[in-house]
Amino acid sequence: MTPDPDRVATARTLLAQLGISVADLLVEHSDPTTVAEYLPRVRAAASAAANRSYGSYWNRMVAAWGDRPLTSIAATDVEAFQRECARTARRRRNGRGGRHAGENAITAARAMFNRAIADGLIAATASPAHQVPKPRRLPSPRRALTPNELTEINQVVRTSGNDAVLDALLLRLHTETACRRGGALSLRLMDLDTVHGLVLLQEKGETLRWQPVTLDLAARLEAHAATRGAVRPTDQLLRYRDGRGLTSRRYDHLWKRIGDRLPWVAAQNVSTHWLRHTTLTWVERNFGYGIARAYAGHTDNTGPATTTYVKADLQAVATALAAMTGQPHPLAASLEDLGM
Structure with a gap:
């Protein structure tokens, strides 16, 4: 659709009166809040159960991304974080190669970015954690005892x-x-x-x-x-x-x-x-x-x-x-x- 020249001119005039240029509209204004600054707010809003389940992963996010703004975290960062958590998971008799730890890492990241969306710090479609799929959950080895x-x-x-x-x-x-x-x-x-x-x-x-x-x-x-x-x-x-x-x-x-x-x-x-x-x-x-x-x-x-x-x-x-x-x-x- 070809824009109407008269409407374009009117819009430019209004922007000029407001002291805003077209270039200003093209600049992405990012919230400077860092991961380390934001996660205490996430913890305070989370339930006791969520803090028990995801607290260790949030600690690791602070260690990995603490000084970075929330808006600078990309899907690649989340996926790398997930793989690192899976790689370093404690080895147990019933372990699945760290799959559960990897799944929890993504869930913990999604919890943080869901809160950031609710607080208006990032757009609803901008969560990098939701762009990384969770590992497929394997069937449980548990069964009924005879x-x-x-x-x-x-x-x-x-x-x-x-x-x-x-x-x-x-x-x-x-x-x-x-x-x-x-x-x-x-x-x-x-x-x-x-x-x-x-x-x-x-x-x-x-x-x-x-x-x-x-x-x-x-x-x-x-x-x-x-x-x-x-x-x-x-x-x-x-x-x-x-x-x-x-x-x-x-x-x-x-x-x-x-x-x-x-x-x-x-x-x-x-x-x-x-x-x-x-x-x-x-x-x-x-x-x-x-x-x-x-x-x-x-x-x-x-x-x-x-x-x-x-x-x-x-x-x-x-x-x-x-x-x-x-x-x-x-x-x-x-x-x-x-x-x-």
């Missing part, structure tokens, strides 16, 4: 270690609820309902849900907390013998001890999350996808459109628990009531 494998693990836990009562309670809690480690560690005295057989789980994504447990486990959890010094409603439920609240280190020591006695556990890098796979697989096979999804505490809407309609309530989850454990639950319905 009944015999689960029996072997529980036998080792009950007959070894310096606190078999605590460790057996931990495994039972994870087996009954399919909760994550964070959910168990965040339990407080006030999160236990011994009358209705429920625990209040706080897990990733700041999700909050009541999860059924057998009345026997609820009573054991209450007794455990009482004998180990939990008094106030906000006191941590799971505790060491000396009264200190449980930490994630207990899980590390627990699976190390189990692996020392059961070589297949060490070889396959079995962890607490395998108990979650075990329980949810059983629930899905026997009660269907909808109840398994509710049992897992999944609230996302990704996947097929039918996930919007495939939902289950607390009563259905309690019924699945009762069937799995062979113990009655006050919230459980009969299979006939569920149409099964």
Whole structure:
């Protein structure tokens, strides 16, 4: 389209009155904020979970790009950063050549540039981190444990270690609820309902849900907390013998001890999350996808459109628990009531 000469002349006149030349409009005005100056603001706005997941990567960004303006970071810089994080990732038994570290590096960079877009420091289409694809996530090697494998693990836990009562309670809690480690560690005295057989789980994504447990486990959890010094409603439920609240280190020591006695556990890098796979697989096979999804505490809407309609309530989850454990639950319905 050929520009109208009269409109061009009018525009030039207006620009001249404002003291702006055409050349000025062609100059890209970049925000001088550096990565080192901006990242503290990102950290302050991020959740505790995001800071735990991406904090180390943000530290590395400061080391690599600290004195550079945000607008000077290119896609090539982000990709080089991702490959360096993958190359230097700590080598673990279940490592995937640093793929997970590389994925987290890009996610951490995207989090920073998303915040910069929201703050108006860069254009919505100018994020270099979003121009670098994440590594394709490989299938997880985790699987459901067989009944015999689960029996072997529980036998080792009950007959070894310096606190078999605590460790057996931990495994039972994870087996009954399919909760994550964070959910168990965040339990407080006030999160236990011994009358209705429920625990209040706080897990990733700041999700909050009541999860059924057998009345026997609820009573054991209450007794455990009482004998180990939990008094106030906000006191941590799971505790060491000396009264200190449980930490994630207990899980590390627990699976190390189990692996020392059961070589297949060490070889396959079995962890607490395998108990979650075990329980949810059983629930899905026997009660269907909808109840398994509710049992897992999944609230996302990704996947097929039918996930919007495939939902289950607390009563259905309690019924699945009762069937799995062979113990009655006050919230459980009969299979006939569920149409099964």
